[in-house]
Amino acid sequence: MNTANQPALTVANVGVTIGDKVILRDVSFTANPGEFIGIIGPNGAGKSTLLRGLRGMGAITSGDIKVFGQSVRAIGDKELARIIAYMQQEVNVGFGFTALEVVLSGRYPYLKWWQNEQDKDYEIAKQYMAFTGVDALAEKSVQQVSGGERQRILLAKVLAQETPLIFLDEPTASLDLVYQEEIFRYCQIMCQKGKTVLIIAHDIKLAAKFCSRLILLAGGTILADGSPSEVITAQHLQKAYGLHSDVFINKVTGNLDIHTYEAAGTVTGKLLVHVIGGGGSAGYILRLLHEKSYNLSGGVFQQGDTDADVALAFGVQAIVGRPFCIIDKTKGSENREKILAADVTVLSNLYYGQQNLDNLEAAFAAKKLIVIEDTAIEERDFTGGRATALYRGLLKQPQVVVLNSVQFAEQIAREGF
Numbered sequence: 001m002n003t004a005n006q007p008a009l010t011v012a013n014v015g016v017t018i019g020d021k022v023i024l025r026d027v028s029f030t031a032n033p034g035e036f037i038g039i040i041g042p043n044g045a046g047k048s049t050l051l052r053g054l055r056g057m058g059a060i061t062s063g064d065i066k067v068f069g070q071s072v073r074a075i076g077d078k079e080l081a082r083i084i085a086y087m088q089q090e091v092n093v094g095f096g097f098t099a100l101e102v103v104l105s106g107r108y109p110y111l112k113w114w115q116n117e118q119d120k121d122y123e124i125a126k127q128y129m130a131f132t133g134v135d136a137l138a139e140k141s142v143q144q145v146s147g148g149e150r151q152r153i154l155l156a157k158v159l160a161q162e163t164p165l166i167f168l169d170e171p172t173a174s175l176d177l178v179y180q181e182e183i184f185r186y187c188q189i190m191c192q193k194g195k196t197v198l199i200i201a202h203d204i205k206l207a208a209k210f211c212s213r214l215i216l217l218a219g220g221t222i223l224a225d226g227s228p229s230e231v232i233t234a235q236h237l238q239k240a241y242g243l244h245s246d247v248f249i250n251k252v253t254g255n256l257d258i259h260t261y262e263a264a265g266t267v268t269g270k271l272l273v274h275v276i277g278g279g280g281s282a283g284y285i286l287r288l289l290h291e292k293s294y295n296l297s298g299g300v301f302q303q304g305d306t307d308a309d310v311a312l313a314f315g316v317q318a319i320v321g322r323p324f325c326i327i328d329k330t331k332g333s334e335n336r337e338k339i340l341a342a343d344v345t346v347l348s349n350l351y352y353g354q355q356n357l358d359n360l361e362a363a364f365a366a367k368k369l370i371v372i373e374d375t376a377i378e379e380r381d382f383t384g385g386r387a388t389a390l391y392r393g394l395l396k397q398p399q400v401v402v403l404n405s406v407q408f409a410e411q412i413a414r415e416g417f
């Protein structure tokens with residue numbers, strides 16, 4: 001087969017109906033050499049049905065599938081096995097076979113019916129066993145290896161098939177974190193060498209970390225197809241999984257991260273809450289309130305402050321000032337505007353220096369103010385006593401309620417504001 005200048009896979013309007021149940025409909029996409037495509041989606045979305053169908057193993061009721069420009073229907077079994085290797089979700093490995101024998105069975109598309117495996121086949125099998133780190137297990141029975149080792153033996157078998165296309169149906173299921181990452185890493189290397197890998201995965205974060213592209217299936221059709229950041233959005237996750245989430249780049253890992261939470265009722269939706277914070281003191285407050293769907297603003301945070309990052313991750317309108325600088329007039333006024341507009345303002349357990357003293361002064365403008373106090377103000381005062389004096393004056397205001405962070409969390413969980 002001539003594979004040059006052709007998409008590896010062309011899927012056009014594929015549908016699968018079993019009995020009167022529509023399992024897949026209008027599935028269309030093209031996969032090019034070198035692409036590492038993660039197929040994600042909730043249970044029952046049709047991922048396995050799709051992969052089986054693409055491999056020509058399940059009945060496709062409509063549409064067309066081409067590999068390197070040729071319809072799969074027109075390709076014989078053995079030739080197709082030289083183009084697509086497929087690792088199914090549950091593989092029964094025959095009793096008594098050694099790991100090497102299992103991997104060698106991946107070479108069958110290259111053997112004539114009368115032929116045994118040749119030296120070259122042994123070399124290839126051993127090469128991929130070394131690649132997936134199971135060469136030392138060659139003579140061991142596959143019944144006597146761990147689940148992770150077995151998955152890597154099966155991956156070596158699939159690789160020994162030396163096909164340009166590789167389909168993997170949840171190869172990481174039941175594997176620990178190390179093995180899961182390893183399998184994704186092996187696939188990434190194979191794709192860098194020009195192979196096309198389609199992998200079904202339930203771990204979205206892992207798929208987003210390694211795959212060059214994701215296809216999100218939901219309800220039997222493609223909901224989103226693109227780069228991980230295009231596909232993994234709160235809106236798509238809500239549509240596909242019915243899940244409330246925030247999607248953001250984790251500053252520690254540099255990877256896409258997802259924070260999921262239980263949906264709050266609609267009661268809190270319209271209440272405006274402003275959170276005065278900084279230096280990481282407001283992050284958990286923003287999270288708690290965001291999870292309850294309050295309409296939030298926050299500030300004045302400093303650029304680079306984790307409170308500013310948390311606000312960004314949760315889509316909170318944040319007033320962010322320059323780092324290590326006294327809060328300027330503009331930011332101070334913005335802060336007061338938000339405080340005046342808010343139904344409730346929360347003042348976090350802030351530490352005060354000259355730079356952020358304006359946050360404390362601004363708190364006097366609140367209609368209703370919840371002051372979070374976990375540490376005595378004297379210990380948080382780096383202004384030579386000014387912050388303490390202001391704070392004491394603030395606590396005398398009738399609109400002020402003082403809670404520690406545990407009481408605050410309980411209050412929000414129990415009844416909100």
Ligand SMILES: Nc1ncnc2c1ncn2[C@@H]1O[C@H](COP(=O)(O)OP(=O)(O)OP(=O)(O)O)[C@@H](O)[C@H]1O
Binds near residue numbers: 041046048
């Ligand atoms: N042979 C069949 N007969 C009838 N329904 C089927 C058949 N095979 C699959 N289905 C149904 O088709 C839908 C899609 O199944 P499929 O296994 O493709 O989903 P999946 O996305 O791979 O799910 P999971 O994440 O749970 O593995 C499910 O509702 C399933 O019950």
